[in-house]
Amino acid sequence: MSDVEGEKKSKPSVRKRADAIKPFRCKNLIAVIEDPVDMRNIGTIIRNVNGFGVEKVYVVDSRRLLPNDWQEFRERRELSKISVSAVKWTFVRRFDTTDECFDHLESKGFQSIVTSPHVKGKASIYLHEGDFTKAAKLAVWFGSESIGISDRAVERSEMCVSIPMFGMIESLNLGTSSGIVLYEVCKQRREYQSKYRRSGQKGIREEPLPTVMKPSAD
Numbered sequence: 001m002s003d004v005e006g007e008k009k010s011k012p013s014v015r016k017r018a019d020a021i022k023p024f025r026c027k028n029l030i031a032v033i034e035d036p037v038d039m040r041n042i043g044t045i046i047r048n049v050n051g052f053g054v055e056k057v058y059v060v061d062s063r064r065l066l067p068n069d070w071q072e073f074r075e076r077r078e079l080s081k082i083s084v085s086a087v088k089w090t091f092v093r094r095f096d097t098t099d100e101c102f103d104h105l106e107s108k109g110f111q112s113i114v115t116s117p118h119v120k121g122k123a124s125i126y127l128h129e130g131d132f133t134k135a136a137k138l139a140v141w142f143g144s145e146s147i148g149i150s151d152r153a154v155e156r157s158e159m160c161v162s163i164p165m166f167g168m169i170e171s172l173n174l175g176t177s178s179g180i181v182l183y184e185v186c187k188q189r190r191e192y193q194s195k196y197r198r199s200g201q202k203g204i205r206e207e208p209l210p211t212v213m214k215p216s217a218d
Helices: 003-010 016-025 041-054 068-073 077-082 098-107 151-156 174-195
Strands: 024-034 055-058 091-095 111-115 125-127 138-142 160-162
Touching: 003 091, 003 111, 024 041, 024 174, 041 055, 041 174, 055 098, 091 098, 098 151, 111 174, 138 174
Parallel strands: 024 055, 024 138, 055 091, 111 138, 111 160, 125 160
Antiparallel strands: none
């Protein structure tokens, strides 16, 4: 038997991996992409979502550039390559309009926050100032690459979150900014859900869930 064959047989099965990561998933956390233009950014955000343990991705696609059948989209080679196949393991739902997505989220009891470097007339905080554990169900919105988050999304959200910037250029690309924001949100919510129950038998857990996975021995 070759070394390659031995290495393949020693790797955990997909089911073992799924069981191992289950306690680390951030329950009731959704990332929303509003009117993305570049498929590469969709793939990058899906990769971030999967890697950090976000539960779902919603995509507002008012230009109807994406197929309604997400399985068809999953099979696109470009997206699978960019997301490093994360799209195969990530729940994604498409909406025609911003209001349609908000209506669905609110019907399920979700609160929404938007991300933008500059928002006027709305409660706005820096990322490190936020407590992202207060809402039992939370949706984090990211705007398009060209115009950012829409006025309508700002109007219907609870608040705006921004990343402090200290350079001459006061913006980050969509893939980078989503990674920074989702990491902080997931870190807080994972630490919270490791200690407290939110559904069923609420209260402090007798035995906290783990917050960090140990490196694989394989």
